[in-house]
Amino acid sequence: MAGEFELIDRITEGLTVGDDVVLGVGDDAAVLAPSGNIVVTTDMLIENVHFRRAWSPARAIGRKAVAVNVSDVEAMGARPSAVVVALAFPKDLDQDWVAEFEAGAVEECRRAGVSLVGGDLSSSAHIAITVTAIGDLDGRAAVTRAGARVGDIVAVCGRLGWAGAGLAALQRGFGSPKEVVAEQLTPSVPYGQGVVAARAGATAMLDVSDGLLADLGHIAERSHVLIDVDSMLLEVPDAVQRVAAATGRPALGFVLAGGEDHALAATFPADGALPEGWRRVGSVRDGSGIVVDGAPFDGSLGWDHFAQR
Secondary structure, X not given: OOOHHHHHHHHHOOOOOOOOEEEOEOEOOOEEOOOOOEEEXXXXXXXXXXXXXXXXXXXXXXXHHHHHHHHHHHHOOOEEEEEEEEEEEOOOOOHHHHHHHHXXXXXXXXXXXXXXXXXXXXXXXXXXXXXXXXXXXXXXXXXXXXXXXXXOEEEEEOOOOHHHXXXXXXXXXXXXXXXXXXXXXXXXXXXXXXXXXXXXXXXXXXXXXXXXXXXXXXXXXXXOOEEEEOHHHOOOOHHHHHHHHHHOOOHHHHXXXXXXXXXXXXXXXXXXXXXXXXXXEEEEEOOOEEEEOOEOOOOOOOOOOOOOO
């Protein structure tokens, strides 16, 4: 087993950084040069809570760790800039696993257009990952959850229901449909669309991590409005329908409350055109809470880590 600093050297060899990075890996901290206000977010991924090694190869876990964090930066309407990655793992873990994890993280950084500028390594009984992502608003105001207005339309960009269906398949010991299983292992974040939505006048936005209804409920609560989701506007992919048929669960439930999609959901003024790649799924009305087709949804709204199960 190589020592900590040898591992760090191996992991960081050949890293490239963006123009807004003044000082990257190799010192006590990185130095960035943002052009405006910055956005900062942190997420943890814990073994056997957010991923299982029996299901996910190390590279997929590395990619997912970056993707779910950068998605939060996108949701604020910011341009993703940099990430730092802290990884704790058992001392007897194969170093090739660590190398593959970091390779996946670097790969996703390239996809997201962010620089990996530092992090930390430690030992622990189980694998634990913490990623901090930083974004630059480039002089714009952040798009928060609190700006939705009565009369706005609700739209999404990205895949809904795929990751939840993939998890259901994995839990039953299936490795297919491959497209939804792959989405559970590594979400397809619509990189760049947060800025696109902000420039198009989005009034509120977030990433869909706990389920469409649960997350739109956060916008409804913070904005003091009612959000009505139109089920006829929702796409239910064939792969999701196949998982629903195999598990005896309603296909629409995966789309509405599946969780871990990391699509973006936003509200826009009704008198404007939606950006390309966005699709309408509902409307903002006077009132409070979240409804589907004008009525409360009969089922789980999404994932809650601390709910009694």
